[in-house]
Amino acid sequence: MRKRTVGTGILVACAVGLLVYLAFNVRLAPIPNAVAALKTVGMTCGSCAGKIEKALKPMKGVAGVEVDVKGGWVLVGYDTNSANPETFAGAVRKAGFQSWLMEQMSLADFRRVTGRDFGAKVVRSGGCGTGGCDSGGCGNAI
Template sequence: MKNIRFKIVNSCLVVAVVVILVVAAFHVRVGATADQVVVLRTSGMTCSSCVGKITKALQSERGVAATEVDLAGGLVIAGYDSKQVAPERLAKTVAATGFDSVVAQVLTPQQFKSLAGRDLGGKSPPGGCCGPRGCNSRQQEPE
């Protein structure tokens, strides 16, 4: 009798785990890849809450693989699968969160990497976007 009870409990646990994994699989973007990168000129962002709101909205779009928000520069950058979503749709998604947003540029991931010096979603180079000296630094002119 004890042995049958353990089998039933174990079977129920296995079924529960399988159900949880199946449900979780629908929420995970398996293999999301970006063949295009859109740069959106976005105004009205003032704080990290704005960044979070925009990031969450873009990540909910099907086909979006990575997002970055440059608060100070007023840019939103998203890597996306061009077969699943258009850059204009991503601008509308950002606009729907309460910010003015227009497509400024569409690049390939390779073009983005050559301009930014890194992959989308990767770490910025040492010293930030302005190089090893950091932002607001002035190069000394030769005397």
């Protein structure tokens, strides 16, 4: 009987430990209430889009990122209570691209302008097509 009590205690302690770990390490995605449009220069392929997404997605308050390589646009869905859109272009510049904030709009304005919800259509180039990726990566990679 005593072995069962000790085993149950260990099991409960492990479960509590797991819950504490998850509470501190699982990041819940923020819910966007605005979209920032960044004009971005120097993107040539899907690898560039991936680098930009990798630079922006971990930022506090960022809910989603859409990259239009051909058009030179990066759209960032974010929570206005926890993110500062002026910092997004800096993160893209750190990733090796020229970028600046062009516009900020609410989700309703974004829907009115584009005719779609943010995140409904992710624009991403599937591969190289404009040159600059001769060595397997983008020509402007850092």
